[in-house]
Amino acid sequence: MERKAIDTNALSEAILNGDRIALSRGITLVESRHPDHRSDANELVRKCMPAAGKAKRIGISGAPGVGKSTFIESLGKQIIQSGSKVAVLAVDPSSPISRGSILGDKTRMEWLSTNENAYIRPSPAGDTLGGVARATREAIILCEAAGFDHVVVETVGVGQSETAVKNLVDIFVLLLLPGAGDDLQGIKKGIVEMADIIVINKADGENMSAVNKAIGFYASALHLLPLKNEKWQVPVMSCSALFDTGMEKVLHKVMEYFAKIGSFVTENRQQQAKYWLKESVLEKLHQHFYSQESVSNAFKDMEKKVENGLIQPFEAADQIFAFYLDALKK
Amino acid sequence: MERKAIDTNALSEAILNGDRIALSRGITLVESRHPDHRSDANELVRKCMPAAGKAKRIGISGAPGVGKSTFIESLGKQIIQSGSKVAVLAVDPSSPISRGSILGDKTRMEWLSTNENAYIRPSPAGDTLGGVARATREAIILCEAAGFDHVVVETVGVGQSETAVKNLVDIFVLLLLPGAGDDLQGIKKGIVEMADIIVINKADGENMSAVNKAIGFYASALHLLPLKNEKWQVPVMSCSALFDTGMEKVLHKVMEYFAKIGSFVTENRQQQAKYWLKESVLEKLHQHFYSQESVSNAFKDMEKKVENGLIQPFEAADQIFAFYLDALKK
Numbered sequence: 001m002e003r004k005a006i007d008t009n010a011l012s013e014a015i016l017n018g019d020r021i022a023l024s025r026g027i028t029l030v031e032s033r034h035p036d037h038r039s040d041a042n043e044l045v046r047k048c049m050p051a052a053g054k055a056k057r058i059g060i061s062g063a064p065g066v067g068k069s070t071f072i073e074s075l076g077k078q079i080i081q082s083g084s085k086v087a088v089l090a091v092d093p094s095s096p097i098s099r100g101s102i103l104g105d106k107t108r109m110e111w112l113s114t115n116e117n118a119y120i121r122p123s124p125a126g127d128t129l130g131g132v133a134r135a136t137r138e139a140i141i142l143c144e145a146a147g148f149d150h151v152v153v154e155t156v157g158v159g160q161s162e163t164a165v166k167n168l169v170d171i172f173v174l175l176l177l178p179g180a181g182d183d184l185q186g187i188k189k190g191i192v193e194m195a196d197i198i199v200i201n202k203a204d205g206e207n208m209s210a211v212n213k214a215i216g217f218y219a220s221a222l223h224l225l226p227l228k229n230e231k232w233q234v235p236v237m238s239c240s241a242l243f244d245t246g247m248e249k250v251l252h253k254v255m256e257y258f259a260k261i262g263s264f265v266t267e268n269r270q271q272q273a274k275y276w277l278k279e280s281v282l283e284k285l286h287q288h289f290y291s292q293e294s295v296s297n298a299f300k301d302m303e304k305k306v307e308n309g310l311i312q313p314f315e316a317a318d319q320i321f322a323f324y325l326d327a328l329k330k
Numbered sequence: 331m332e333r334k335a336i337d338t339n340a341l342s343e344a345i346l347n348g349d350r351i352a353l354s355r356g357i358t359l360v361e362s363r364h365p366d367h368r369s370d371a372n373e374l375v376r377k378c379m380p381a382a383g384k385a386k387r388i389g390i391s392g393a394p395g396v397g398k399s400t401f402i403e404s405l406g407k408q409i410i411q412s413g414s415k416v417a418v419l420a421v422d423p424s425s426p427i428s429r430g431s432i433l434g435d436k437t438r439m440e441w442l443s444t445n446e447n448a449y450i451r452p453s454p455a456g457d458t459l460g461g462v463a464r465a466t467r468e469a470i471i472l473c474e475a476a477g478f479d480h481v482v483v484e485t486v487g488v489g490q491s492e493t494a495v496k497n498l499v500d501i502f503v504l505l506l507l508p509g510a511g512d513d514l515q516g517i518k519k520g521i522v523e524m525a526d527i528i529v530i531n532k533a534d535g536e537n538m539s540a541v542n543k544a545i546g547f548y549a550s551a552l553h554l555l556p557l558k559n560e561k562w563q564v565p566v567m568s569c570s571a572l573f574d575t576g577m578e579k580v581l582h583k584v585m586e587y588f589a590k591i592g593s594f595v596t597e598n599r600q601q602q603a604k605y606w607l608k609e610s611v612l613e614k615l616h617q618h619f620y621s622q623e624s625v626s627n628a629f630k631d632m633e634k635k636v637e638n639g640l641i642q643p644f645e646a647a648d649q650i651f652a653f654y655l656d657a658l659k660k
Contacts, residue, residue, distance in 0.1 A: 137643075277633060284648075286612075286615070309379065312379070317610035
């Protein structure tokens with residue numbers, strides 16, 4: 001099949017002019033897993049890069065049911081009403097099962113989805129975390145180039161995707177449910193430590209005593225962690241996204257973060273770029289390694305032997321690696 | 331230079347007979363970084379494996395100054411007086427600086443170092459964490475084969491070595507100083523979560539109010555973590571290794587762990603073997619990758635470009651990987 005030529009000049013120009021259809025086409029291009037599309041995607045991103053980097057990149061995470069969509073709808077509305085523009089992207093590499101739950105239902109963000117200053121993009125598909133991260137990182141750049149000065153990245157707080165999102169955004173907001181402990185509410189260990197702001201959502205009606213319990217619990221949990229940044233004490237707040245209460249305070253905290261931590265954001269983005277360079281190189285290397293049939297067969301075989309105590313793991317590793325060196329010679 | 335032949339048959343037999351000099355020679359062999367020694371080392375370990383695996387493997391970690399040597403001396407003495415035998419090994423890949431501080435001074439374990447049922451082996455040298463872990467893991471096997479039914483692995487609680495040791499032992503005992511917080515006492519974040527038993531050492535004299543503060547602090551810190559194992563609630567205890575107080579209780583807890591968690595230990599060892607297989611394979615692969623001169627040069631170059639926003643990290647990774655594939659063709 002002949003490849004359809006993509007005019008990256010025209011496409012980047014349209015994106016830089018804020019053309020939403022062009023933006024969507026551009027994101028589809030960077031999301032494409034077709035190898036032929038990669039060089040065009042690279043070219044497009046390169047052309048958009050000079051106009052990018054100026055948005056506040058806000059990560060929002062939390063377990064299913066915590067009310068992320070309602071929260072983003074409410075936060076986004078405020079941002080737009082203050083005269084800014086918001087793009088909302090989602091990262092969801094855990095895929096088949098949860099796909100659809102995340103941003104799939106645009107009606108959950110009714111106000112945003114019909115507002116001309118908002119842009120909502122559902123979860124990119126992807127087989128690998130690295131692939132999804134790449135698509136999301138490049139989508140952020142395109143959104144920024146299209147003039148969105150706030151980019152919200154949503155993720156479902158249950159897997160490895162949080163570490164990815166933490167490394168794609170400037171600030172990481174963790175939503176939690178009222179109530180304490182409960183195996184950290186079904187979120188993965190270590191996520192609380194990643195948060196720059198913790199928000200207990202659904203602070204309304206009969207929930208208030210559970211809200212206060214949660215605030216106390218997480219405030220003391222944070223107290224046990226060393227400070228990540230001397231300039232920033234992670235706050236534990238509460239809100240009701242559904243009833244729009246407490247949301248101004250949350251947005252105010254987000255803005256305070258950017259005001260206080262300004263130079264850190266730049267430094268942080270440089271670290272993130274180096275992080276993704278390293279991660280991406282290793283992901284490629286590992287794929288290459290295990291895609292050698294003799295290697296993956298040897299690995300499976302040795303794993304069983306090691307488990308049964310028939311060989312020491314280090315000697316087994318030597319043998320597997322010999323298969324790799326052999327495979328490279330062919 | 332001609333290689334000196336090693337008779338692994340004779341050596342393994344002597345080790346199995348409990349010959350301490352043979353044990354030391356065997357450990358020197360598995361520690362050797364000379365490539366010619368590897369196959370002999372593998373052979374020796376293979377011959378010792380059937381007689382190994384029966385010891386209680388106890389990891390003991392804590393920051394410098396916490397009193398690890400005194401603690402091990404006191405614990406080891408008790409174990410020996412109950413009719414058992416103890417081998418003490420050290421892992422210290424952080425090397426040059428701290429080497430010598432760990433077990434270097436055998437006089438700190440005066441009683442153990444002169445007792446025939448104790449065997450003390452100072453820190454193995456090693457350039458890589460994997461190398462040190464391999465040497466330590468194989469040294470454990472040799473000690474077990476030589477009839478030591480308790481193997482204590484000591485590590486200085488400041489680096490990556492804790493994760494390594496956690497994956498070499500059955501139970502991980504963390505020693506802490508009296509007093510709370512203090513940036514988690516100079517130990518690395520995440521180490522408290524690895525502990526199976528937490529012991530506040532130096533519980534004597536004027537320290538007692540600080541000891542109680544530490545107990546309260548770490549008990550509530552643990553309370554915030556999800557249970558690792560339903561059968562085991564991590565205890566926070568105190569002792570004075572110097573004055574030999576509270577030590578029986580600590581040893582009793584260690585033994586209680588093995589009694590309660592028996593089947594878990596077997597399963598855990600299988601997981602550990604698979605962990606080292608995977609880690610060791612990856613370490614080899616990464617070394618191979620970065621040892622290609624064109625690859626490491628490209629990486630340095632791209633890292634700078636990525637940091638300065640001249641190229642996207644994922645595109646840079648593609649380019650670095652292309653250098654690797656090229657290098658393999660040569």
